[in-house]
Amino acid sequence: MKLVERWRSYLTEWWLRFRCPSEFLCDNCRYDHPSACPHGLRPNAVKCPDYRPN
Numbered sequence: 131m132k133l134v135e136r137w138r139s140y141l142t143e144w145w146l147r148f149r150c151p152s153e154f155l156c157d158n159c160r161y162d163h164p165s166a167c168p169h170g171l172r173p174n175a176v177k178c179p180d181y182r183p184n
């Protein structure tokens with residue numbers, strides 16, 4: 131993964147947690163689909179190493 135994309139994901143995750151603490155990351159993640167996401171936290175993840183903004 132490109133460094134720029136990783137930073138974008140990190141900053142978006144941080145921003146969502148800071149500004150919208152009641153929102154789940156999965157609602158705004160490109161992997162929010164049973165066949166695309168390997169995590170059991172979906173759809174209610176608030177912190178995720180694989181989070182990628184849409």
Ligand code: SF4
Pocket residue numbers: 155156159160161162163167168169171172173174175178179180181182
């Ligand atoms: S990768 Fe993480 S943030 Fe994305 S849908 Fe799966 S659990 Fe949610």
